[in-house]
Amino acid sequence: MIEAPIVAARSFINGAWRTPTEPLGVLYDPNTGVERTMHLGASVDDVDAALQAADLLHRAQTLERIPVEQRAAALNAWADALDASTEEIAIQDAVSTGNPLRTTRTLASFLGPRVRSIARQSTEIGDGRALEAGGRAVRLLNRPLGPTLVLAPWNAPTFVAVSKVSAAIGAASPVLLKPSEWTPSGAQLAFELLHLVLERHSFPPATAQLIHGASQVGSSLSSDPRVRVITFTGGMSAGRAVARAAAETLAVVQLELGSNNPAIVLPDADIGRTAELLIAGMTRLNGQWCEAPGKVLVPESLHDDLVEALLASAATLNLDHGFRDGTQLGPLAYRAHRERLETQLRRYASAGAVVHRAGELPDLAGWFFQPAVVTGINPELARDEMFGPALTVHAVSSVERAIADANLCGGGLDAFVFGEDEAAALDVGSRIRAGEVRINGTFMTDLAEGSEQTFWGTSGLGGHDFAHGVAFSQGRRVVGVDARDQVI
Numbered sequence: 001m002i003e004a005p006i007v008a009a010r011s012f013i014n015g016a017w018r019t020p021t022e023p024l025g026v027l028y029d030p031n032t033g034v035e036r037t038m039h040l041g042a043s044v045d046d047v048d049a050a051l052q053a054a055d056l057l058h059r060a061q062t063l064e065r066i067p068v069e070q071r072a073a074a075l076n077a078w079a080d081a082l083d084a085s086t087e088e089i090a091i092q093d094a095v096s097t098g099n100p101l102r103t104t105r106t107l108a109s110f111l112g113p114r115v116r117s118i119a120r121q122s123t124e125i126g127d128g129r130a131l132e133a134g135g136r137a138v139r140l141l142n143r144p145l146g147p148t149l150v151l152a153p154w155n156a157p158t159f160v161a162v163s164k165v166s167a168a169i170g171a172a173s174p175v176l177l178k179p180s181e182w183t184p185s186g187a188q189l190a191f192e193l194l195h196l197v198l199e200r201h202s203f204p205p206a207t208a209q210l211i212h213g214a215s216q217v218g219s220s221l222s223s224d225p226r227v228r229v230i231t232f233t234g235g236m237s238a239g240r241a242v243a244r245a246a247a248e249t250l251a252v253v254q255l256e257l258g259s260n261n262p263a264i265v266l267p268d269a270d271i272g273r274t275a276e277l278l279i280a281g282m283t284r285l286n287g288q289w290c291e292a293p294g295k296v297l298v299p300e301s302l303h304d305d306l307v308e309a310l311l312a313s314a315a316t317l318n319l320d321h322g323f324r325d326g327t328q329l330g331p332l333a334y335r336a337h338r339e340r341l342e343t344q345l346r347r348y349a350s351a352g353a354v355v356h357r358a359g360e361l362p363d364l365a366g367w368f369f370q371p372a373v374v375t376g377i378n379p380e381l382a383r384d385e386m387f388g389p390a391l392t393v394h395a396v397s398s399v400e401r402a403i404a405d406a407n408l409c410g411g412g413l414d415a416f417v418f419g420e421d422e423a424a425a426l427d428v429g430s431r432i433r434a435g436e437v438r439i440n441g442t443f444m445t446d447l448a449e450g451s452e453q454t455f456w457g458t459s460g461l462g463g464h465d466f467a468h469g470v471a472f473s474q475g476r477r478v479v480g481v482d483a484r485d486q487v488i
Helices: 044-060 068-083 086-097 101-109 111-125 157-170 185-200 215-222 236-249 271-282 300-315 335-350 399-406 422-429
Strands: 011-013 016-018 022-028 035-041 128-130 138-144 148-151 175-178 208-210 229-233 252-256 261-265 293-299 354-357 372-375 390-396 414-418 436-439 474-480
Touching: 011 044, 044 175, 044 208, 044 215, 068 086, 068 111, 068 157, 068 185, 086 101, 086 111, 086 157, 086 185, 101 111, 101 157, 111 157, 148 157, 148 215, 157 175, 157 185, 157 208, 157 229, 175 215, 185 208, 215 236, 229 236, 236 252, 261 271, 261 399, 271 293, 271 300, 271 390, 271 414, 293 300, 293 399, 300 372, 300 390, 335 354, 335 372, 335 390, 390 399, 399 422, 414 422, 422 436
Parallel strands: 148 175, 148 229, 175 208, 229 252, 261 293, 261 414, 293 390, 372 390, 414 436
Antiparallel strands: 011 016, 011 208, 022 035, 128 138, 138 474, 354 372
16 A cells, blocks of 8 residues: 655745744544654744745735746746646645545646646736726736735645645735645645745745644734735634634635535436435545535435435445545544534434434544434524535425525535426526535536636635636736826
8 A cells, every 4th residue: 555755844934944843733644543743833933934024025026027927937837847746745635634545636636737727817817908098108907915825724735725826926926825734745745846946937035935833823824914815715713713814904815614515406306316426425525525515405205215325325435545446435634523523413413313324434543434314404403514424414395495495504605406307407506595506416626617606605705716816816006197188
């Protein structure tokens, strides 16, 4: 079996690598429960040094004087380096998150194309353009708002980090990356490649900085007035803390938070196929996927058949070490997350629900979780995202009732509709308040090129759209010669 090498944490601050000194705890192999290494975070002085370097670089306007074509060229070079390092990154993400290696290999293969897409986006936006003003010189300039802070999540740690960092560089914004303290190694490998590229292309030392740490470091960074743009992907409580900090400094903020995504099963749905798709969606990234189906709403007459089909499909899953061939479902990322999920199931059971479990746990001491299907609970009580291989199933009296329950507080990111009549399913989907509604599918890739979704409800602020890519770290500045013959 493949061995995952230890990646010693190191921060990169103003052109220099620094060894973190603050103990954050032990990082374990989620497959075995065996201790891998101690993880360390940045000191208060390191955090302040990074902020000062980013602020000084922004004030000097050095980055924004680098032509957009040169920034895009650096991003494309990073993409090439990422292409050549997909296996190393995939191995680190697998041993950090518990995801099967075949999954992290797929995600790692998306890194290069994603950065190239950002590079194209930066050149499409450009640095500005001339405006028609009757012969007067007037320009609309695209300029960075200030240092951008990227707070990356632990479930897809490297993909999100790379996407957000590349967008900031495309915008000519100094960027500070704080990976999750639970899954830091893949993002660090990607950053190390970025550092080499930026150095080779003669970018300033503080263009991109890497800062390890837990919530205290994240709080210090997000509450500092020198940070002008914040993008956060993670849980609701941490997201609210980031939003409060941004409110104090009036920083621009994007939040992608949790969402208990509803799935409506229509009366004409193929129950067997629907169950297979729901289980596939429920177990992507080991269920640690913010866009996974969570709350299934099914006609009363189909409820029992669907539950039986869901359990039968879940029972066929191969739960095993993420590095073994054929593994379909690995462990959860860390022990505390598994304990939280089991506690949530016990809370549902105490409220009168029935918790069905399926699948065989492997003979390993890691953070494995037996897939769960919860029945017999009021949809209004199932608002919280479980964020694991588990979902709730609710019998509803009508399609109208299903739509009303789908739009209860707690969702807003994704939704799903299953039915043989696609036109009818599309009509139902158009009435669900969520950024993306998939008909008869639960895949992760975008529905179409140019797909843009907004985070609805409590699922966050912002979205996955053009305005929250390169343009998110920029402001628009109009500079021109004023008219001489106006009255006011």
